[in-house]
Amino acid sequence: MSKDKQYLPEDYLHYDQRQYGMDHKRYPWSMLHQRQALTWPNGKSLAIWVNVAVQYFPLNQKGIPFKVPGGMTMPYPDLRHYSLRDYGNRVGIYRFLEAFDKYQVTPTFALNSRLAERIPYLLNLLKERKDEIICHGYHMDALHFAGQDSAVENALVDQALGKLRDLTGQEIKGWISPARNESENTPDILAKHNVEYFCDWVNDDMPYYFNTQNKPLIAMPLSNELEDRFVIASNQHSEQSWSEQVCDACDFLLEEAKTQGGRILALNIHPWLLGQPHRIQYLEDTLAYIMNKSGVWSASAGDIMTSWRQQNPV
Amino acid sequence: MKEDPGFYDYWPYHNRPKITWPKGARLAFWVAPNIEFYELNPPNNPYRQAWPQPSPAVAGYSIRDYGNRVGHARQMDLLDKYSIRGSISLSTALCDHHPEIISACVERDWEFFSHGIYNTRYTYGMSIEQEKAMIRDSMLSIHKHTGQKCAGYLAPALSHSEHTLDLFAEVGTELFGNEGGFYTCDLFHDDQPTPIKLRSEKPFVSIPYSLEMNDTIAFAVNKIEPRRYGEQLKRNFDRLYEEGKQSGTIMCIPTHNYQVSCPHRLKAYEEALEYITGHSDVWVTTGKEIAEYFIENYYQTIQNDIAAKGRTL
Numbered sequence: 001m002s003k004d005k006q007y008l009p010e011d012y013l014h015y016d017q018r019q020y021g022m023d024h025k026r027y028p029w030s031m032l033h034q035r036q037a038l039t040w041p042n043g044k045s046l047a048i049w050v051n052v053a054v055q056y057f058p059l060n061q062k063g064i065p066f067k068v069p070g071g072m073t074m075p076y077p078d079l080r081h082y083s084l085r086d087y088g089n090r091v092g093i094y095r096f097l098e099a100f101d102k103y104q105v106t107p108t109f110a111l112n113s114r115l116a117e118r119i120p121y122l123l124n125l126l127k128e129r130k131d132e133i134i135c136h137g138y139h140m141d142a143l144h145f146a147g148q149d150s151a152v153e154n155a156l157v158d159q160a161l162g163k164l165r166d167l168t169g170q171e172i173k174g175w176i177s178p179a180r181n182e183s184e185n186t187p188d189i190l191a192k193h194n195v196e197y198f199c200d201w202v203n204d205d206m207p208y209y210f211n212t213q214n215k216p217l218i219a220m221p222l223s224n225e226l227e228d229r230f231v232i233a234s235n236q237h238s239e240q241s242w243s244e245q246v247c248d249a250c251d252f253l254l255e256e257a258k259t260q261g262g263r264i265l266a267l268n269i270h271p272w273l274l275g276q277p278h279r280i281q282y283l284e285d286t287l288a289y290i291m292n293k294s295g296v297w298s299a300s301a302g303d304i305m306t307s308w309r310q311q312n313p314v
Numbered sequence: 315m316k317e318d319p320g321f322y323d324y325w326p327y328h329n330r331p332k333i334t335w336p337k338g339a340r341l342a343f344w345v346a347p348n349i350e351f352y353e354l355n356p357p358n359n360p361y362r363q364a365w366p367q368p369s370p371a372v373a374g375y376s377i378r379d380y381g382n383r384v385g386h387a388r389q390m391d392l393l394d395k396y397s398i399r400g401s402i403s404l405s406t407a408l409c410d411h412h413p414e415i416i417s418a419c420v421e422r423d424w425e426f427f428s429h430g431i432y433n434t435r436y437t438y439g440m441s442i443e444q445e446k447a448m449i450r451d452s453m454l455s456i457h458k459h460t461g462q463k464c465a466g467y468l469a470p471a472l473s474h475s476e477h478t479l480d481l482f483a484e485v486g487t488e489l490f491g492n493e494g495g496f497y498t499c500d501l502f503h504d505d506q507p508t509p510i511k512l513r514s515e516k517p518f519v520s521i522p523y524s525l526e527m528n529d530t531i532a533f534a535v536n537k538i539e540p541r542r543y544g545e546q547l548k549r550n551f552d553r554l555y556e557e558g559k560q561s562g563t564i565m566c567i568p569t570h571n572y573q574v575s576c577p578h579r580l581k582a583y584e585e586a587l588e589y590i591t592g593h594s595d596v597w598v599t600t601g602k603e604i605a606e607y608f609i610e611n612y613y614q615t616i617q618n619d620i621a622a623k624g625r626t627l
Contacts, residue, residue: 008439015407023354029411031414031415032384145367181373200372202373202376203376203377203378203380237537241541248580251581256577
């Protein structure tokens with residue numbers, strides 16, 4: 001072993017951003033409990049945002065710069081993962097739709113644009129329901145990442161949003177990046193393409209304004225920690241536990257709303273995961289529990305965003 | 315490199331002298347919220363990477379920011395409800411970034427101890443002078459913003475050097491004499507305090523802080539369910555409370571506002587706090603108060619007992 005240990009450079013103890021507020025200019029520092037309380041339409045206290053990730057994982061995954069979580073892991077052709085993800089869009093989502101209708105839940109569908117291109121039947125069905133559709137990037141292997149050439153990323157956003165707007169006839173105001181990963185330019189590019197809100201950042205339980213080189217975006221709070229994939233697939237908790245965690249969160253937020261104003265319970269769920277026969281019951285029971293509470297408002301992400309914006313003008 | 319850090323000798327967990335906490339309590343209970351600042355774009359450290367991907371690491375950075383924006387006030391409310399004063403493990407740059415959090419804790423007479431400057435600046439690779447300067451900066455920041463003489467240390471992101479404890483104790487003495495730099499949370503070898511051998515012969519003690527009860531270890535490393543975490547806290551308490559009849563024990567819950575203060579985790583945590591503080595012979599206190607009490611009343615006795623039980627060879 002070398003005796004000449006390499007020490008860190010002098011400037012390792014320099015702190016350029018050590019000042020009031022954040023260490024960047026994207027949004028100002030603000031504590032949730034100190035903000036003006038807000039009320040959802042009709043005096044409701046808890047907005048329920050059920051976000052369905054409708055995803056397409058290509059078989060010929062490139063994995064640049066990383067393999068997307070949930071994507072192909074085996075040597076080509078990874079039929080097991082390709083087809084199991086496909087299961088969600090063929091089977092699982094129909095179980096979801098039935099559950100939403102039964103419990104009068106208003107879902108929001110986050111679509112990979114490539115999926116909308118590939119499956120006209122499902123696209124038309126979602127369009128006919130008139131639920132809000134937001135863009136989840138082009139497909140799950142079309143990642144946005146640090147160091148990505150901004151012209152390349154711009155073209156990717158252009159393609160994803162353009163296709164989805166054409167195919168759905170909807171305005172497409174919302175965005176979630178594949179793997180919720182971004183480059184340093186992603187928010188600027190999204191704002192330039194008339195995206196109004198994005199859902200990648202998980203630093204709040206309420207919306208807030210996020211600065212860009214263009215007009216500000218609204219960051220919408222879509223919890224990672226309560227997501228079915230995070231709880232069931234990554235943490236290996238049971239379906240039962242996922243349901244308990246969501247119900248505990250619902251109770252807590254309803255209680256907090258009594259003193260601090262309207263809150264949001266945001267559930268990001270995947271038809272390939274919770275849409276399985278042995279799991280769907282837990283989603284149904286969870287939705288039944290939530291929708292049975294007084295004071296809840298099941299709404300699309302865009303409606304929640306609009307209500308917040310009306311009460312928090314720029 | 316050494317085979318053994320050399321901080322303490324073997325001290326078997328039976329036939330120990332009896333420790334009794336104030337008012338005859340048999341368990342000293344403290345909660346240590348880590349209030350941390352992680353940088354979006356930290357400088358490179360060749361020994362440890364701050365984020366799994368190049369900046370912006372949106373998921374990792376933003377959930378930690380959630381702890382300060384959203385989580386802190388929630389945990390503070392809960393600790394108020396059960397009359398618990400937090401002992402804060404502080405990324406001391408947070409005094410500059412988020413003084414509102416600091417003043418809310420000062421109002422409540424919570425304790426602040428040093429957890430470095432940022433949780434994205436590691437001790438690894440620092441020269442002795444650099445580490446000393448970093449520790450000094452952190453202790454001075456606490457003093458400047460809270461008036462407190464920093465007594466305790468938990469190295470930033472648990473990144474240590476061989477010199478960490480010596481440097482902390484010595485900087486503490488330089489700044490505040492025996493009133494600063496006299497306990498550490500960095501060692502996990504016991505459920506009771508241990509006198510620590512340092513090159514200065516200053517009385518210095520390791521206070522049990524517990525990795526196992528740490529919410530980040532529970533949720534992010536061991537990946538357990540929130541309700542199971544609540545159960546583990548209660549069972550950990552039950553056993554230490556029972557054993558505290560023989561000789562006083564310590565239970566610490568180290569927390570992070572980006573973990574335990576998420577809406578789906580607070581209920582189980584609250585149930586555990588309610589359970590623990592509902593017992594009569596519990597001293598609800600802070601890390602510093604435990605260390606002071608131990609040094610004042612038991613340090614010499616315990617040192618003698620350890621010496622009598624034989625050295626580690």
